[in-house]
Amino acid sequence: MFPRELLLELHDDMLRGQVLADGVAGTIRFDCPLPALTCKAGMPLEKEPLADLIGDLLVRDSLLEAFVMVALPAPAVLWRVVEWPRGTPLPEDPLEAVRELDAAQLRLPFTLADAVIDVQPVDGDTPSLLVAASRRDLVEAWIEVFTLAGTQLERMAPAQSCEFLGLQSLLNQMASCDLVGLLSPHDGVTRLTLFRDGLPRFERSFAVTGATLVAELSRALAFYRCSDPSARDLRLLHSGELPEAEAIAEALGVALEPVAAAPFDSLILRGLASLEEAR
Helix, strand or coil, X not given: CCCCEEEEEECCCEEEEEEEECCEEEEEEEEEECCCCCEECCEECCHHHHHHHHHHHHHHCCCCCCEEEEEECHHHCEEEEEXXXXXXXXXXXXXXXXXXXXXXXXXXXXXXXXXXXXXXXECCCCCEEEEEEEEHHXXXXXXXXXXXXXXXXXXXXXXXXXXXXXXHHHHHHCXXXXXXXXXXXXXXXXXXXXXXCCEEEEEEEECCCHHHHHHHHHHHHHHHHHHCCCCCCEEEEECCCCCCHHHHHHHHCCCEEECCCCCCCCHHHHHHHHHHHHC
């Protein structure tokens, strides 16, 4: 019997997969490195070799009939928080409401007509929409890869949205003034996302390592605190191998906590699975 879903996490330098069977994380899983320049900034450059690799993995593990759910690489996606006026209910059609916004308001480097958009309503004192946007040609390129691979592609989601969903239970436990930082290291880049009051508030990526990374992180946190003086205690998480963890903890005076994603192999896969649970 074939498992019902395959969760796939994409990066420029690797792909990770794990089966989801009847809503439970399965034992079939793989981590596969990708040759340099197969993907760049989230865009698949070598579509046919990528499709061959994905197809071979699915054949090897008898997954050709599985429905495939994919987390797009983080560099492929930009996300924004759109706060709705207090006292005004969120729109019945959030996607249409976002498409009617001025693109300059979202600070996107492409037009909304050229974008594929994902919108998640977020309840709170100030109702908000969490908007993730990707260039249409990039999303279509990945769809072509999975079509060539012969997969049954069911869903594509932003890596950032998956991380957000994977952290939801922790964020719900935090006070509104508490600051939660997530460090996501991959492919030579460490991405910092700061959450407060249940929403992502700040994101920055650092293509540096060692003492330079420690200094850049310290500056970024200081900058954010200046712009949001109501933020108080900091809880700092990391979702991957981070050689600078000890130095960062010493510089910031806060312990770094690995994200516990079990039974899934990563925070992104855990969030991707939760999309299926919520459906």
